Amino acid sequence: MSLSEWERNGWLKPHSTSREEVQNLLKIIERDLQDCQVENVSEDWRFAIAYNAALQCCTVALYCSGYKPARGQSEHYRVIQSLPLTLGSDYEELYHYLNACRAKRNVSDYDAAGTISKGEVAELISSARELYSDLRKWLQNHYPAYF
Numbered sequence: 001m002s003l004s005e006w007e008r009n010g011w012l013k014p015h016s017t018s019r020e021e022v023q024n025l026l027k028i029i030e031r032d033l034q035d036c037q038v039e040n041v042s043e044d045w046r047f048a049i050a051y052n053a054a055l056q057c058c059t060v061a062l063y064c065s066g067y068k069p070a071r072g073q074s075e076h077y078r079v080i081q082s083l084p085l086t087l088g089s090d091y092e093e094l095y096h097y098l099n100a101c102r103a104k105r106n107v108s109d110y111d112a113a114g115t116i117s118k119g120e121v122a123e124l125i126s127s128a129r130e131l132y133s134d135l136r137k138w139l140q141n142h143y144p145a146y147f
Contacts, residue, residue: 003067003085011078015068022060022139022146029056029132036125044108047116047124051105054098054128055079057135061086064143076102087138097127 006012032053036046058079062068065086069075080098083091101124108115139147 001085003062003065003082006078006082006085007067010070012062012067012082013070014066015063016066017063017146019146021063022143025056025060025063026136029053029060029135032056033125033129033132036121036128042113043116043118043121044113046121047101048105048109050121050124050128051098051101054101054124054131057128057131058083058086058098060135061138064139064146087134094127094131 003012007014032049036049036053038046055076059068062079062082065082067082069078077099080095080102083095083098104116104120136147
């Protein structure tokens, strides 16, 4: 399926981003990648912060591709699911991993505290950092005006 097919399904709507919007999101990613390193907060919270960094990476790629999620259409799920359609099919496995992280974050945010391990936090931080590095390269190659 393509992003334009997602739009026809009502999952996405057209979006014109700007350099300012992309730069603001990149600053959020950088903040979150720094803040998730703080060890005097719970593993649950560190995981949520690292998850947000990865989510915002997916958001930047989707916005640069000309779309944003439609309200009420499982926004986080759609943004993460779009990753292989924006950055490429090599990101299919990462999409599945981030989707599992989305579900874990939901449990730790809404249902039960203490469900995230240090290892899970470290793995997500590493994945979010790598995704951010890849996103920066992608922006330089495809959308240098926003970078």
